[in-house]
Amino acid sequence: MPVLIPPIEQSQSSRVGAREWREEAQAKMLEAQQLTDRCGQEAVAMWQPKDSVWDPNVARHLCKAAYIQPWRFHVQLLQDGGTLETPPPGEGVTLWKSKMKPPAWHARLPLPLNRDARALQTVDLVQAHVRGARLTAARLGRAQQQINGQLQLLQRQRQATDHRLSEVRKGLLINQQSVKLRGYRPESEKIPDKADSMLTLEREKLKSMKRKMEEDMEKSEVMLKALASCRDTLAFCCKERLQAVDLMNKPLDKVLELAGRHSWVDLSRIPTPSTQGLKTPPSDPVGAYTPECAAALNDAKRLLMESKDALQEMAKNEEDIREQQLEISDGVCSSLAQKMRETTELKERMNMTVGLMRGTIHRCTKFNQEMYITRGLIKGPLSKTHLETREKLDRPLVRVYQRHVGTQLPEAARLTQGTDKLQRHISHVEKNLEDLHTTHRNLTRSLNCKRIGHEVDYNVVRLRLRQRHPHVNYQQAQCLVNDWDPRTPPKTGTRPQTQQPKGDSKAAK
Known part of the structure; x- marks a missing residue:
């Protein structure tokens, strides 16, 4: 900065120029000096941080010291008499040799390589x-x-x-x-x-x-x-x-x-x-x-x-x-x-019982036939020619006239009593035969029902084992369900038919 030589003070009496003329010149010089200082400060401030601009209230020779003072290390006294120096807080590079820590410098004016730096930052x-x-x-x-x-x-x-x-x-x-x-x-x-x-x-x-x-x-x-x-x-x-x-x-x-x-x-x-x-x-x-x-x-x-x-x-x-x-x-x-095993066991026992009843019925029938033959023999001859005395005979009792001597004998009464007893025995045997036939029919019917029940249970087990095979799908199992009432089974000699497609029935034919 140029140093201006202070003007030499002259007495008012020795001045020749007018006062207004001199004040006007001094005002122009002051304006030029202020403009010079402001332009210089602004030119330098563009390259410096904002907080580094000189304070106008501080003397110019003290501005640098006041600006650098916050950069210096803080000294603390310890109890043993020593000192501890710590750098000031904030961002920046610590200079341990000079015991200073300047803050980070941020320029307000774009640098010459600013475009390349910005391009590199953009690429990154x-x-x-x-x-x-x-x-x-x-x-x-x-x-x-x-x-x-x-x-x-x-x-x-x-x-x-x-x-x-x-x-x-x-x-x-x-x-x-x-x-x-x-x-x-x-x-x-x-x-x-x-x-x-x-x-x-x-x-x-x-x-x-x-x-x-x-x-x-x-x-x-x-x-x-x-x-x-x-x-x-x-x-x-x-x-x-x-x-x-x-x-x-x-x-x-x-x-x-x-x-x-x-x-x-x-x-x-x-x-x-x-x-x-x-x-x-x-x-x-x-x-x-x-x-x-x-x-x-x-x-x-x-x-x-x-x-x-x-x-x-x-x-x-x-x-x-x-x-x-x-x-x-x-x-x-x-x-x-x-259940099938129990039904088979009952069938065997009932079959044996039916066989024993059949033998008893045959024997009773044979005995009954023999009783009929015996009763015929007891009744006596069937024709008048069989008698030598030529008596008049009528069945079932023999009529003897009073003129015959045999009417006074006891054999005729005994013969009549034996014939009546034999007739009662024959009636009892016939009743027993009727009871045997009825029981035999009931037992045979029950045996037939057991056989049908055994066949139905066997068919159910066979159906379940066949239907639960993985190859049988839901649609095939559904085709076997028919709308019928189990309480009204089909007629004798018919079997339940399964619903088959038309193509399968033709193929079966």
Whole structure:
């Protein structure tokens, strides 16, 4: 700065120029001096921080010392008499040698390399955004793959559950067929037994199984829709993020490997000890990891855990129901087999009884015929020519005239008494024969009913074993159910026909 020489004071009397003329010149010089100082300060202030401008209230030779004073270290006295020097707080580079810490310098005027610096910063910002978008796209893609895999597992389990549900429904049809087929038994064989109670118990259990499987199917359908919606959301978000990384040729799996995470949804996996995975960054509305992506990943994580639990529960229910259905079906078949064995035992005993009664009837009939022959012999001759005395005879009693000497003898009275006793014995034997024939007919009828009951139970067991085969589907089992009343069985000599398609009947012909 130029140093102005102070003017030499002259007396008022020695001055020649006018006062106004001199004051005008001095005002111009003062204005020029102020303008010079202001322009110099402004020119320097453009290269200095805002707080480094000199304070007009401080003397100029003291401005530098007052500006540097906050940079110096703070000295503290300790109790032992020593001193402790600490740098002032705030940003900046600490100069330990000169015991100073200038603040960070921020220029208000663009530097010559400002454009290149801004371009480099913009490139770094774009690269960081693209890296974040690529990493987010990789996370979304991996989450989409896991959701797809879970969808496939859920669909397979739904198929298995639907197959088991059809088996349960087929079991209900088999139970209905068994009840209707047992309605063909005679009235004497329709007394309620344990087989009927087992069939009723089987129907109730199958109904409860059916309700449980239907609930599982409804829950799995809701879970399937939620997983499909989450997959579509993940695909949409991933497609949006991939628009920023189309020109960067790098596999997304490699991005996850560099990030140290093989999965961003399945957190149950134990991470590799040699690689420490990155934590999930906070969501940023203007960044690559937006709140929509965070919400989609959180939903995927939640649905993945819920679907795993649902899959385990469905698989467990399907296995338990399969075992219960097989157990109750085997129980019904075993009870019917036991009933068949008991019926066979009763048939054998009744058959032996019928045989013994048949022999007794034959012997009684033979004895009765012999009694008839004996009675004929006791009655005497059948013609008058058989008598030498030419007596007049009438059956069944012999009339003897008083002129005959034989009327006074006791043999005629005894003969009459014996004939009456023989007649009473013959009447008693005939009554016994009638009772034997009636009982034999009843026993034969009961034996025939036992045979029909045994055949019906055998057909029921055979039907159940054939219908529960895996190759027999629900539609084939449904075709065997006819609308008929078991209380009115078909006529004798006819058998229940099953509904067959027209093509099968033609083929059979």
